[in-house]
Amino acid sequence: MNKISGARAVVECLKSEGVKYVFGIAGDSLIPILEVLADTPEIRYISVRHEQVATHMADGYARHTGKPSVVLVTRASGASNTVLGVVTAYSSDSPVVVIAGLPPVQSMGRGEYQDFDLVSLFKPITKFSYQVECASKIPYILHRAFRIALHGRPGPVFIGIPSNFLSEEIEPPFSFERRHGTWTASCPPQEVIEEIADMLLKSDNPAILAGNGVNLSKANEELRILAETLAAPVIPEYCQLDLLPTAHPLFIHDHKLLSDIDLLFTVGTNIPDFYMWTEVPKDAKIIQVELDAVQLCKVRPADIGVTADPKAVLNAIKDSLTRKIDDEIRNRLKRRYERIKGLKEHLLSERWPKGEWNATPIRPWRLLRDLRETLGPDAILTHDSGSLSTYWLSRCFDFYNPKTCYCCLGGVMGFALPGALGIKLAEPDRDVVALVGDGSFMMVNSALTTSVQYDIPILIIINDNSSYMQIKWRQKPPYLGSDLLNPDFVKLAESFGVYAERVEDPRNLKQAIVRCLNETRNGRTALLDVLTVSDPRYATPETYFKTSRPS
Known part of the structure; x- marks a missing residue:
């Protein structure tokens, strides 16, 4: 050579x-x-x-x-x-x-x-x-x-x-031919699969905690089938809102459900959410199926811990369960399914606030509803670690397909805008939307010029509440360090060559989103500055419903 x-x-x-x-x-x-x-x-x-x-x-x-x-x-x-x-x-x-x-x-x-x-x-x-x-x-x-x-x-x-x-x-030591990554579709011995299936069937109230490993191994369909076979609720890890369709009767975005379980089955998790684990009863059985042995027993000892491909393991467990389920078990699982379905219907019936839909400044739920109704089911959303994304999004925004929701799992501010640009490079024909806070946007707004220079058209929506709301709602007045003085985001965006609008009246919101999306579909990045409420009572569903209920 x-x-x-x-x-x-x-x-x-x-x-x-x-x-x-x-x-x-x-x-x-x-x-x-x-x-x-x-x-x-x-x-x-x-x-x-x-x-x-x-x-x-x-x-x-x-x-x-x-x-x-x-x-x-x-x-x-x-x-x-x-x-x-x-x-x-x-x-x-x-x-x-x-x-x-x-x-x-x-x-x-x-x-x-x-x-x-x-x-x-x-x-x-x-x-x-x-x-x-x-x-x-x-x-x-x-x-x-x-x-x-x-x-x-x-x-x-x-x-x-x-x-x-x-x-x-x-001197090159080997030829530079195209190389591919390897993926081992490993599965534990059959006796381990049988033991897991037996534990799941003996459980009166199991739950599945699912993480990003499900998306990594493309095991979303296997997760759905296992959950339906077992009649067990699936609770997503933090920000993993697209593992199953939001409307699925067994997909529950509420970690408080873990407080009543007697068995927790984790699959493809990072288990960073210590607050989730404080909800799990101390005597609950734990089964873990993870991609990396580092995740096993990280927070609690596991009764069974498996390092393997989630897709292969979920398939094997489902097959074992199918063989073991008789009419008596099937009737018991059907009753459990109806109970969980009823819980999901109750949660969905209470997801929306009763009023303030046309209030100004714009309320979080109005922004999310109008955005969801405007986007198609295959649109991709990136979001940052603000209060809108962390709390309201999981309650008020539906996802229909895997790999349509991306956030900064490390808690870092600034991922959503540049992350959306990277995704758009991979998906030039799909709508890609970055939902950002005003604080996060100011940290990475130079990405606008990259978007324009390299023709990467995305829609940026700024939740403009003039505050670090994720911190502000935890503080007492005068909210030291949490109130922000923002520039004119429209003029800033236009100076980069970006199409931009500002919305203050919620009645104009949906049409503004449509106009901005049309700009991106015609090859131009668009920014929508949405003036939202800065009162910390609206920071999370919990703070809002707590303060809005009559005493």
Whole structure:
């Protein structure tokens, strides 16, 4: 084989992994890679104005497609700016590969400009953090990094490459042919499956706690069938609102249901919600089916813990249950199904407030209802960690299909806008909407110029309540630090070349959404600034219904 530069080796590795997009900001330590990318039509380079935006875009693309996405950054300042995005990707099982150009190896440890220990910085928030020791190892390390990012429970990796290696000539150690990630459709021994099925049938009041692993293994249909076979409610983990259709009788968005169970079956979870586990009775049996052994027994000891592909395990359990269910059990399960269905109908009957639909400033439920009625069932929604997204969305917004709801599972503000851009690259023919708070939007509004520059038309809806409402509702007056002074978002957006409107009257809301969607369908990004109520009593359904009921 002819010798190639380290930079060429990097790009050839990306091509062999099927990488279509690289997100980043140009830096002096990256110039050799950028010059090779400029002559590589198979990979599109997306330049952003902040590395957090690059990482969120990569995360959105990787999460939606299940394919690896690459962030290319420079030295310490550029790499450290990706931390919030990497935390989000790590919390969201997203195979984002961060590649950083480092100072020349001969100057490391001698006070070189921006010479910091980035490997240690990224180690706690990635599956793999590594610095390449010599140019000849670039292909090996990158190939390994992609395998780690994709294998088992996906997640981000960090690779640092000293800049002098990029100009060195190396002999490729193997051919750069297209490579594919591996997925092991493993399943535990049949006796374990039978034991799980027996425990589920003996339970009087089981519940299923389902997480992102269901989407990762494309096990949504298997989850639905198992829940219906067992007549067990499915409770989604935080923000996993699209695992089943919202209207499904067994899909219950209320963790308080866990307080009465005698068995909890978890599948594909991260189990970050300690408040959920405080609801689970101490004597309840626990069965876990997870992609990663790290998740087993993380919060509570499990009676049975399985590390395997959720799709394969759910299928096997369903088959075992079907063989074991006789007429007596079937009648018992039917009664349980009707009871849970009645509970779901009751919850749906109380989901909407009785009044204030035309009140100004606009109420959260009016915004969500009008948005849902305007969007098609296949539209994709990204949202941030504000009170509207965290609380009202799960109560007042229906999802119909898997992989149509994405949020920042790490609690980071700023994912929704750039995340939507990454998803739109993967889904150019679908409506993609970023529902953002005014606080989150101001952190990443430079993404507007990326949207315009690279023709990535999405709809951004700002929940403009002039506050960090997620914090404000927990405070007492004067709400120190939580009230915001906002710019004119319409003028700001228009200065980027974005179509923009502002809505203050709820009666004008739906038509404004329609106009903005039409702009995006014609290839232009649109922004809708919705003036919403800033009173903390409206922050969550709990605070609203508590204060609006007569004493």
